[in-house]
Amino acid sequence: MVMHRRAFLGAAATALAAQAAPKPWSLTVFSKHLQWTPGYDQMADFAAEAGFDGVDLTVRSGGHVLPERVASDLPRAVDAVRKAGLQVPMITAGIVDAETPHAEEILVTASGLGIPYYRWGNLKYRDDEPIAAQLDALKPRVRALAALNERHRITAMYHTHSGTEVGAPIWDLWELLRDIDPRWTGINYDVGHATVEGGYGGWIRSFQLIGKYMRGVALKDFVWGKEGRGEWRPQWCPPGDGMVDFPRFFRMLRQADFDGPIQVHFEYSGLGGASEGKRSLTISKSELLARFKRDVQFFRNQIARAA
DSSP: OOOOHHHHHHHHHHHHHHSSSSOOOOOEEEGGGGTTTTSSSHHHHHHHHHHEEEEEEEEESSBBGGGGHHHHHHHHHHHHHHHHHHHHEEEEOOOOSSSSSSSHHHHHHHHTOOOOOOEEEOOOOOOOSSSSHHHHHHHHHHHHHHHHHHHHHHHEEEEOOSSSSSTSSSHHHHHHTTTSSSTTEEEEEHHHHHHHTTTTTTTHHHHHHHHGGGGEEEEEEEEEEOOOOOEEEEEEETSSSSSSHHHHHHHHHTTTTOOEEEEEOOSSSSTTTTTGSSSOOOOOOHHHHHHHHHHHHHHHHHHHTTO
């Protein structure tokens, strides 16, 4: 059968368009902000109604799944999320290193459920010792965790915060991870905290520096403001009202061919306690749902413009 030239060109154009189409991104909600729900089913249903594609489940003290109950409770939580039509691309675990209590049990259970990523972190600096020496001392702990990750075929993502702890300047994570296989141990890049630390352009350079280790990203926005005693602090706000350059950030993600979990964090005030992970709300469920939906739509619009 001979294909006419017009049909051939049409088929070729379709194939090229499919090749050029950017990878679809999905939005995941950090389940800390759903701690007020009475159970896993209600948590999953609310996330679905808000417009999310997935849930980042907390597996830590005070979280949706307690570490000591991970083998029994994580499968229940994951089943509820998947029944609601959502994914579980990651969990947020209270894992600091391979010696953290229940660390291996958490990784075995999560990997067995087909969860590809988990969030780790919370390494600390001391003020009385040079940074270079402290980083050298941390490297064996990072290597041990990387080996555990590889054994259980799951990837750790160190969450970046602002402040004085390890990972805040971000270059220190590059130093810790530069000899580690990024398939198993990487970074969860929080663009809000990175902008707090990097301001005008530092976050752009930190993005470039750790690009190959970027396995996930977290979204939030902020402005600088004075607190009660006159101290300047980052104040979290609804996305689009603050200083984070989301258009440029999403363009950079596209250029980097990023395909990890994108998590939406709700840290600003006015969410009735959901921002702090409270067990009950001081606003109505419908009010909270409207605010979640607004933020989801904001990010979907930003993503669409970056395509």
